[in-house]
Amino acid sequence: MMFRGLSTKLLNICIASFCKVRLLEKAEAIIIDGERLGVIPDVVTYNTLVSAYSRYVSLDAAYSVIHRMKEAGISPDVITYNSLIAGSTRDCLLSQSLDLFEEMLQAGIHPDVWSYNILMNCFFKLGKPDEANRVFQDILLSNLASHPATFNIMINGLCKNEYIDNALMLFRNLQRHGFVPQLVTYNILINGLCKARRLRQARTMLRELGESDLEPNAITYTTVMKCCFRSKQYDKGLDIMSEMKSKGYTFDSFAYCTVVAALVKTGRIEEANACMEQVMSNGIELDLAAYNTLLNMYCREGKFEAAYKLLDEIEKGGLLCDKYTHTIIIDGLCKAGNITGAQHHLHYMKMMGFHENLVALNCMIDGLCKAGHIDRAMELYKSMETKDSVTYTSLVHNLCRVGRFRCASKLMMKCLKDGKKILRATKRAVVAGLHSSGYTDEAKKLQWKIQVARILR
Known part of the structure; x- marks a missing residue:
């Protein structure tokens, strides 16, 4: 019983x-x-x-x-x-x-329709959009009732697999057949357009959303705002921020960090400070990304004492600093000409378990070169296990600045052999430098190597 x-x-x-x-x-x-x-x-x-x-x-x-x-x-x-x-x-x-x-x-x-939805999502996650499309066609041809989630999964999958035009065509075709998009559908498309750096179309989609019965939310605005900043259209990004505020949306730490980072990049430090003060006054809990943004602001202003205090605050708060945190400090010290301080912090990074940080080492190389220690920069380059295009470009550019064109040429040959890219302006500077220094044969040899590398790519 x-x-x-x-x-x-x-x-x-x-x-x-x-x-x-x-x-x-x-x-x-x-x-x-x-x-x-x-x-x-x-x-x-x-x-x-x-x-x-x-x-x-x-x-x-x-x-x-x-x-x-x-x-x-x-x-x-x-x-x-x-x-x-x-x-x-x-x-x-x-x-x-x-x-x-x-x-x-x-x-x-x-x-049921969810069985097919899950399977379709699986194909998209594994980068198999053709198979996902076949599942989608099976849903349309079956007697199953269509669900908005099906269309959203399909549009999202196409966007994530870089078939943004197909996603837009599907969206318009569905609209013609009576599909009423949800806010999530617009957000998916806007995010896809932003990731494809198609800002104008993303802003058009945002306007279309505003003209519908739906209201953009904080995710919509933040996505477009971040894309504006990435495209260096800072004023448009700040206009979107103002519109977002006027509609009463609450900023989270991510949105604030996006704005502060853009203001710092454009040298608008006072506005960035005011923005961070607003974060503190609103009682928003900062995550590591927010702390890194604040740290970057202090380093740009040369306030290294405040930066190190903030570093202690991060660690005492129980957050684990990442490579990017330490790289911000190293880059800031290098730009301020404090090479000794940057080297000490690089050593501290190694003690903390970050043994090979390519970005930080690239900052050190550029800092050493700009401080006139190009031979020390070359020694650091030789000790590095991994090099990228930035490593080579920085060294080649700085070798040209001090008239060491033959050394720059040899380094560029090594770069081309390793399949790395160097800026066209830097290549032209090396070739022109060799010609002007009387090393005509080496200049011709280098030009031939550049052409071969271009063909092989």
């Missing part, structure tokens, strides 16, 4: 609550206690466990629940398999996703 006041529905609510906070052992214990009191689990009970195990433990652990279901005389349903397929998709296990889909069909369970 069932214990008075208890039911399977209540049991399922308790299990779902424990699963949400990842207390799966307690969820399992409730099932045992419930059975002892005569409360029998149903398919919802086990589906809750399948979903939780696939999210927080493993796909194998989730799949083992199916055997328990069958032992209890409960047949898995489409939700069971959807949870399993979603779990394999999260781990990018395509073959397992397809096997589970096939197993569901063989068990006589008809896939």
Whole structure:
């Protein structure tokens, strides 16, 4: 006889609550206690466990629940398999996703629109847009009721796989057939356009959204604002910030950091300071990205004492500084001409476990060159395990500045051999320098090497 006041529905609510906070052992214990009191689990009970195990433990652990279901005389349903397929998709296990889909069909369970949505998302995640499109066509040709999520997954997948034009064509085609876009649909397209650096189209889409019955949210504005700053259209980005504020949207630390970083880059330090003061006064909790932005501002102003105090504050607050944090300080010290301080901080980085930081080393090379220590810069270059185009360009450019064109030529030859790129202006400077110094044969040899490298690329 069932214990008075208890039911399977209540049991399922308790299990779902424990699963949400990842207390799966307690969820399992409730099932045992419930059975002892005569409360029998149903398919919802086990589906809750399948979903939780696939999210927080493993796909194998989730799949083992199916055997328990069958032992209890409960047949898995489409939700069971959807949870399993979603779990394999999260781990990018395509073959397992397809096997589970096939197993569901063989068990006589008809896939629903979410089964296809999950499979389509899996193909997109693995960079297989053609296969995802075939699944999308299957949905359209089946008798399944279309769902806005299906179209959003398709548009998002095309954008992330850099098929932005196809995503736009699909969007317009769906509109012509009566599809009413959601805010998330516009946000997906705006984000895709911004990542493709198509700012004008992103702003057009933003205007279209504003003219619809939908209202842009903080994500929409922040996405376009960041794209404006990336494209060096700072005034347009700040206009969007003003519009966002006028509509009453609350800025988070990410939005503030985006604005502050742009103001610092354009040398508008007072406005950047005012913006950071607003962050503090609004009680917004700063993350590492926000601290890095503030650190960059201090270093640009030459306030290194404040920068080091902030570094202590970050560490005392329990945040772990990353390579970028330390690189900001090294770059700032180099630009201020404090090469000794930069070298000390580079040594400190190594003590903290950051052994090979290419960006920081590139800053050191440029700093040494600008301080007139080009031979020390060459020694550092030779000691580096990894070099990139920035390493070579910086050294070649600075060697040209001091008239060491033959050395610059040899270094550029090494760069071309390693398949790295150097700015055209720097290449021209080396060739012109060799000619003017009387090294005509070397200039011709270098020009030939440049042409060969261009053909091979």
